[in-house]
Amino acid sequence: MTQKEIQHYLRSGTLQLSALPPLSLYVHLPWCLKKCPYCDFNSHEVSGAMPGGLPEQRYLDALVADLEAALPLIWGRTVHSVFIGGGTPSLFSPQAIDRLLSDVRARLPLEADCEITLEANPGTFEKDRFKAFRSAGVTRLSVGVQSFDDRHLKALGRVHDRAQAIAAVEEAAQAFDTFNLDIMYALPGQTMENLEHDMRQALALQPPHISIYQLTIEPNTWFAKFPPVLPEEDLAYAMLDRITEMTHSAGLQRYEVSAYAKPGHRCFHNLNYWQFGDYLGIGAGAHSKLSFPHRVIRQVRYREPRLYMDSALAGDAVTQENEVSRADLPFEFMLNALRLRDGFKLQDFSEKTGLPVTAIQRALEEAERKGLIERDLVHVRPTDRGFDFLNDLQELFLAP
Numbered sequence: 001m002t003q004k005e006i007q008h009y010l011r012s013g014t015l016q017l018s019a020l021p022p023l024s025l026y027v028h029l030p031w032c033l034k035k036c037p038y039c040d041f042n043s044h045e046v047s048g049a050m051p052g053g054l055p056e057q058r059y060l061d062a063l064v065a066d067l068e069a070a071l072p073l074i075w076g077r078t079v080h081s082v083f084i085g086g087g088t089p090s091l092f093s094p095q096a097i098d099r100l101l102s103d104v105r106a107r108l109p110l111e112a113d114c115e116i117t118l119e120a121n122p123g124t125f126e127k128d129r130f131k132a133f134r135s136a137g138v139t140r141l142s143v144g145v146q147s148f149d150d151r152h153l154k155a156l157g158r159v160h161d162r163a164q165a166i167a168a169v170e171e172a173a174q175a176f177d178t179f180n181l182d183i184m185y186a187l188p189g190q191t192m193e194n195l196e197h198d199m200r201q202a203l204a205l206q207p208p209h210i211s212i213y214q215l216t217i218e219p220n221t222w223f224a225k226f227p228p229v230l231p232e233e234d235l236a237y238a239m240l241d242r243i244t245e246m247t248h249s250a251g252l253q254r255y256e257v258s259a260y261a262k263p264g265h266r267c268f269h270n271l272n273y274w275q276f277g278d279y280l281g282i283g284a285g286a287h288s289k290l291s292f293p294h295r296v297i298r299q300v301r302y303r304e305p306r307l308y309m310d311s312a313l314a315g316d317a318v319t320q321e322n323e324v325s326r327a328d329l330p331f332e333f334m335l336n337a338l339r340l341r342d343g344f345k346l347q348d349f350s351e352k353t354g355l356p357v358t359a360i361q362r363a364l365e366e367a368e369r370k371g372l373i374e375r376d377l378v379h380v381r382p383t384d385r386g387f388d389f390l391n392d393l394q395e396l397f398l399a400p
């Protein structure tokens with residue numbers, strides 16, 4: 001990137017960001033053993049498309065080239081968290097993750113206690129593999145369990161069974177001080193009893209953090225073409241209530257719509273997204289949001305892994321870039337901040353969007369009148385009703 005291009009980001013504008021928010025790094029590793037029928041993430045099956053297997057080294061070279069090209073945009077800033085997501089990052093060897101983290105550290109200052117999460121699939125689990133990720137510098141493992149019921153795992157097209165899921169979580173608990181389980185509910189044919197059983201099993205493993213998502217049918221997935229029969233909406237609501245009760249009794253607090261944590265185990269990386277912090281995303285299809293004194297920009301990298309590698313190695317992995325308009329910033333901020341149980345501080349709104357609080361005054365008054373938020377001079381917090389009707393609440397902040 002030339003001096004002239006950097007000046008382009010720094011030129012004056014109508015926003016006034018008094019300080020830049022914390023910066024996180026997201027690294028996307030886009031391969032999986034098998035594509036799950038419900039998944040619309042940028043993930044590609046290793047077999048078939050990859051006659052030579054996983055192109056680990058070439059992909060790592062591409063990530064380095066991608067990072068180097070992006071460095072001028074984050075000059076002088078420290079990284080507060082790293083998240084290696086996918087896809088199935090645990091398909092990469094511990095040696096590859098070690099190289100990746102060394103490459104990152106050689107180019108970017110990481111905070112001393114930087115949280116470094118890696119997503120792992122129990123189907124890629126073998127003894128001591130997770131310990132090796134720990135030795136490579138990963139501090140937090142996120143295990144994609146989804147369910148502990150073999151029938152549901154099968155319906156979800158997962159490559160692992162219940163026994164592998166339990167073994168993987170037990171090893172995660174041994175190797176890491178903190179870890180997460182991803183669980184899905186409202187699965188095809190799932191009853192309340194099945195759900196309770198799943199949750200009891202999950203909680204028995206004493207996870208410090210659980211992310212729980214309602215299964216959604218996403219466009220362009222196998223399930224969109226061949227939809228399974230899912231539990232009725234009322235049952236899905238009741239399941240969520242039960243999940244919140246059971247996790248609460250186990251000492252996990254619901255701090256975000258889908259995230260539950262024991263004290264001291266909230267995920268910094270995700271909190272930074274929800275608090276409208278900055279993130280540089282490298283890797284196939286990764287998204288970035290970066291702030292400058294007078295603007296906020298978003299970038300997207302090439303999505304298809306081969307095209308991404310070729311482009312990154314040729315010096316430009318970015319396929320789309322745009323500046324977030326002044327009119328869109330309030331909604332973008334709220335889309336994230338209102339997902340948090342504790343809401344946000346008004347001062348954070350101004351600091352992170354560069355807009356005065358008056359820009360949302362009317363929407364805040366309406367949200368309060370409708371009983372969707374409570375606030376004082378410093379904080380804004382969704383009420384229970386606001387949390388239940390989050391879309392309605394967020395929509396109040398859409399550009400007129």
Ligand SMILES: C[S@@+](CC[C@H](N)C(=O)[O-])C[C@H]1O[C@@H](n2cnc3c(N)ncnc32)[C@H](O)[C@@H]1O
Nearest residue numbers: 038039041086087088121144182213214215216
């Ligand atoms: C990118 S995946 C990463 C985890 C890893 N690839 C795995 O599946 O084991 C993140 C999580 O999103 C959730 N997820 C993916 N597709 C979903 C869908 N259609 N509805 C609800 N949750 C979904 C799953 O819980 C999944 O673990």
Ligand code: SF4
Nearest residue numbers: 032035036039043087
């Ligand atoms: S393993 Fe995870 S990322 Fe891969 S296809 Fe399944 S849900 Fe998607």
